[in-house]
Amino acid sequence: MSDAPPRVRFAPAPSGSLHVGGARTALFNWLYARRNGGTFVLRVEDTDADRVTDEAMRVLERSLHWLGLDWDEGPGVGGSRGPYRQTERFDVYRDAAGVLVEGGHAYRCYCTPEELEERRRQAKAADRAPGYDGRCRRLTDEERAAFEAEGRPWALRFAIPEGRSVEFDDLVKGPQHFDYEALRDFVIVRSDGSPTYLLASGVDDLRMGMTHVIRGEDLLPSTPRQLLMFEALGEPAPQYAHLPLILGPDRAKLSKRHGAVAVEWFREHGYLPDALVNYLALLGWSPGNNDEILPRAELVERFDLSAVSRHPAIFDIEKLAWMNGEYLRALSDEEVAAGMLTSLSEAGLVADLDTLRAIAPHVKERMKRLDEAPAMLRFLFSDDVALDEKAEAAVAKVGPDYLRRAADRVASVSPWTVEGITAALDEVAASADLNRSKGWQPVRAAVTGTTVSPPLPESLTLLGRDETVARLRAAAG
RNA sequence: GGUCCCAUCGUCUAGAGGCCCAGGACACCACCCUCUCAAGGUGGAGACACGGGUUCAAAUCCCGUUGGGACUACCA
Numbered sequence: 001m002s003d004a005p006p007r008v009r010f011a012p013a014p015s016g017s018l019h020v021g022g023a024r025t026a027l028f029n030w031l032y033a034r035r036n037g038g039t040f041v042l043r044v045e046d047t048d049a050d051r052v053t054d055e056a057m058r059v060l061e062r063s064l065h066w067l068g069l070d071w072d073e074g075p076g077v078g079g080s081r082g083p084y085r086q087t088e089r090f091d092v093y094r095d096a097a098g099v100l101v102e103g104g105h106a107y108r109c110y111c112t113p114e115e116l117e118e119r120r121r122q123a124k125a126a127d128r129a130p131g132y133d134g135r136c137r138r139l140t141d142e143e144r145a146a147f148e149a150e151g152r153p154w155a156l157r158f159a160i161p162e163g164r165s166v167e168f169d170d171l172v173k174g175p176q177h178f179d180y181e182a183l184r185d186f187v188i189v190r191s192d193g194s195p196t197y198l199l200a201s202g203v204d205d206l207r208m209g210m211t212h213v214i215r216g217e218d219l220l221p222s223t224p225r226q227l228l229m230f231e232a233l234g235e236p237a238p239q240y241a242h243l244p245l246i247l248g249p250d251r252a253k254l255s256k257r258h259g260a261v262a263v264e265w266f267r268e269h270g271y272l273p274d275a276l277v278n279y280l281a282l283l284g285w286s287p288g289n290n291d292e293i294l295p296r297a298e299l300v301e302r303f304d305l306s307a308v309s310r311h312p313a314i315f316d317i318e319k320l321a322w323m324n325g326e327y328l329r330a331l332s333d334e335e336v337a338a339g340m341l342t343s344l345s346e347a348g349l350v351a352d353l354d355t356l357r358a359i360a361p362h363v364k365e366r367m368k369r370l371d372e373a374p375a376m377l378r379f380l381f382s383d384d385v386a387l388d389e390k391a392e393a394a395v396a397k398v399g400p401d402y403l404r405r406a407a408d409r410v411a412s413v414s415p416w417t418v419e420g421i422t423a424a425l426d427e428v429a430a431s432a433d434l435n436r437s438k439g440w441q442p443v444r445a446a447v448t449g450t451t452v453s454p455p456l457p458e459s460l461t462l463l464g465r466d467e468t469v470a471r472l473r474a475a476a477g
Numbered sequence: 478g479g480u481c482c483c484a485u486c487g488u489c490u491a492g493a494g495g496c497c498c499a500g501g502a503c504a505c506c507a508c509c510c511u512c513u514c515a516a517g518g519u520g521g522a523g524a525c526a527c528g529g530g531u532u533c534a535a536a537u538c539c540c541g542u543u544g545g546g547a548c549u550a551c552c553a
Contacts, residue, residue: 221549
């Protein structure tokens with residue numbers, strides 16, 4: 001282990017949106033860099049032109065920024081090891097491929113996709129391993145010349161050295177051992193001249209000076225291949241740490257089909273970035289005791305790769321929601337008000353900051369997500385208070401006279417304060433021989449249109465006397 | 478099928494041989510608080526996959542079984 005500052009990277013393919021699995025990988029890399037005074041690099045693996053889009057690139061950057069995972073080198077910030085988009089680095093991969101060919105570690109494969117597919121199918125049918133059979137590696141000079149004369153397109157394959165096995169020590173999985181029989185000759189350059197992941201990602205990790213590669217466990221099988229490639233290139237390899245996967249409720253690798261998995265979705269649905277970061281950090285890592293609410297700074301201080309668990313974790317949105325509520329309650333009224341303003345306007349409601357600031361302490365402990373604000377506060381910012389079913393029932397229970405009396409009594413409250421309103425509501429309830437619970441509920445129903453709301457007197461002070469009286473009379477019919 | 482990874486409450490986990498007839502958190506249930514709903518408080522139910530070893534002693538070490546997952550592309 002060297003003690004030079006570590007260099008780590010997050011290397012996503014911008015196709016679609018950043019989902020929580022990717023975000024967690026980015027987070028662990030970021031935490032490792034921040035914890036150890038290292039450098040966090042963002043590298044864009046956009047070699048697959050068919051799947052990569054500009055929109056996905058924008059979403060990726062926005063998601064990362066929102067999460068607060070800032071990169072020291074990469075798109076937008078530059079750096080000395082750039083460029084950081086693989087489509088701008090094809091010459092680098094070509095050079096590396098050239099070295100491999102010259103050293104006899106890579107060869108041209110003339111098999112067509114159709115032939116490959118057919119042989120794969122046959123192998124499977126015969127219960128044999130479906131990987132590449134190495135046919136073009138054994139071509140005679142004549143056969144090769146014939147293919148060339150024919151103008152057959154070719155791809156470049158890496159030649160797995162025979163009789164070799166690969167050993168390496170994974171920082172989270174421990175000692176690993178792979179026999180060469182399990183490793184098939186893999187394509188490093190496609191017939192269109194573009195590099196594949198195995199080549200591009202591996203070469204970049206070398207050229208960009210990565211000391212540690214922290215990535216998902218789904219890439220564990222590609223590590224021995226890349227290690228063999230580095231050996232052929234004559235260059236030292238970085239250290240590897242493979243993170244256990246994040247699974248859906250069905251225990252399969254988390255993906256879009258599991259529903260809410262995109263970071264953008266959480267941003268749009270009233271989740272706080274700090275809460276998501278905190279939750280994700282706990283998915284596959286634990287500080288070693290029972291602490292769970294760990295602010296970013298503490299995460300950085302306590303993060304330790306060797307404490308990463310080896311088994312996969314199921315993403316539990318319920319627990320995330322709980323944690324989000326915890327973070328919401330820790331926010332200042334000002335911050336909560338600002339957050340609610342946004343979600344309210346997205347719901348088409350025009351609110352003002354002063355009112356929101358005043359109601360914030362009463363609603364933040366009843367919310368788990370900021371986007372619950374519209375449902376909770378609609379009555380304050382909309383004249384439309386059509387009573388829902390339960391509200392109708394609550395009103396019917398006491399009858400119109402009760403509401404008229406309440407309106408009359410409330411109309412005389414002065415000054416319009418929480419204390420004054422409370423006294424008035426209590427009086428009205430007492431006059432009908434009702435306790436607060438039974439006496440206030442019809443008022444809540446008439447004024448808010450629902451049977452659930454922030455504390456009533458506090459809500460009414462903000463609604464205003466005239467509007468309160470008007471709604472009581474309206475409900476009385 | 479092959480290769481590899483993994484295995485503590487429903488879920489996330491603590492546990493690195495005796496401190497564990499297994500602790501915390503989410504969710505769930507009950508009670509308390511209470512103007513509704515929450516939040517908060519108290520209590521409850523709930524797990525070491527199974528079988529063999531090793532050891533005075535195993536959730537912890539070894540082997541096997543079972544179960545789950547990943548990979549097996551000219552995707553990353």
